[in-house]
Amino acid sequence: xxxxxxxxxxxxxxxxxxxxxxxxxxxxxxxxxxxxxxxxxxxxxxxxxxxxxxxxxxxxxxxxxxxxxxxxxxxxxxxxxxxxxxxxxxxxxxxxxxxxxxxxxxxxxxxxxxxxxxxxxxxxxxxxxxxxxxxxxxxxxxxxxxxxxxxxxxxxxxxxxxxxxxxxxxxxxxxxxxxxxxxxxxxxxxxxxxxxxxxxxxxxxxxxxxxxxxxxxxxxxxx
Numbered sequence: 001x002x003x004x005x006x007x008x009x010x011x012x013x014x015x016x017x018x019x020x021x022x023x024x025x026x027x028x029x030x031x032x033x034x035x036x037x038x039x040x041x042x043x044x045x046x047x048x049x050x051x052x053x054x055x056x057x058x059x060x061x062x063x064x065x066x067x068x069x070x071x072x073x074x075x076x077x078x079x080x081x082x083x084x085x086x087x088x089x090x091x092x093x094x095x096x097x098x099x100x101x102x103x104x105x106x107x108x109x110x111x112x113x114x115x116x117x118x119x120x121x122x123x124x125x126x127x128x129x130x131x132x133x134x135x136x137x138x139x140x141x142x143x144x145x146x147x148x149x150x151x152x153x154x155x156x157x158x159x160x161x162x163x164x165x166x167x168x169x170x171x172x173x174x175x176x177x178x179x180x181x182x183x184x185x186x187x188x189x190x191x192x193x194x195x196x197x198x199x200x201x202x203x204x205x206x207x208x209x210x211x212x213x214x215x216x217x218x219x220x221x222x223x
Contacts, residue, residue, distance in 0.1 A: 001179045001198060004205035004213075011216045025212040029162030034128035039113050042123045042161065044074040046113075047106050049157040050148045051097050059097075066095035076110035076117075101148070108147040115145075127163050132210055133200055135165045136192040159211065166199055166214035171221045178220070 015021045029037075047067065052060045070090060072078040087107070091098045113123045120126050130138045135158075142154040149157065158165040166172065168186055176182050181198045182191045202213050 001181055004202045007216055010220050014219055025215055028164035028209045028211050031128040035124045037124050039076050039123045040074040043076050043110055043113055045160050046109050046157055049153055049160055050102055050105050053153060063097060071106055076113045079107050079110035082107045105147040112146050132164045136196045164209045164211050166210045169218060171218040172214060174221045175217045
């Protein structure tokens with residue numbers, strides 16, 4: 001595995017200047033900003049990620065105001081009370097994406113958020129306090145306790161809310177394979193630990209957040 005210096009020089013050459021490189025890199029939210037984000041916004045973004053999966057994002061985003069309306073602004077205390085009959089009725093609403101499994105995920109994840117709130121005071125506290133050095137552990141926690149948050153949904157949701165995370169896209173996986181970090185998409189505990197260790201090393205060498213390292217690494221793949 002090559003060190004961060006190689007990664008930085010590669011990206012400088014690809015983008016032409018340090019200014020151009022920095023301009024395309026994401027910035028994570030601070031811990032304070034993550035704590036300040038309300039539980040209804042976490043539920044809205046979580047649900048948005050779930051409905052985006054497998055669909056054109058612009059299509060889902062255009063319908064999202066209707067989702068905000070029928071799900072009470074994603075207030076988890078109200079959403080959690082939505083029963084099966086109410087969800088079945090939503091299948092008749094042409095303004096929505098009528099996927100019953102995804103619709104059912106909203107009150108289930110509302111309950112998840114309320115459970116975390118009881119333990120930690122807010123869902124944002126969980127997200128803010130989770131160490132970047134074990135971000136794959138947060139993916140696993142969300143997939144285990146949330147609904148329809150497996151695969152890339154947990155890291156993509158975290159990127160949407162601004163939590164510092166890498167996202168193992170196809171380009172990222174190809175780059176990690178090229179660096180001999182893994183030899184296949186990271187799904188096993190061993191491979192996820194190897195990916196986390198590699199990013200922890202690059203972060204220690206660079207001082208950069210995981211999200212920036214993730215984007216930089218993805219750009220080392222030739223298209």
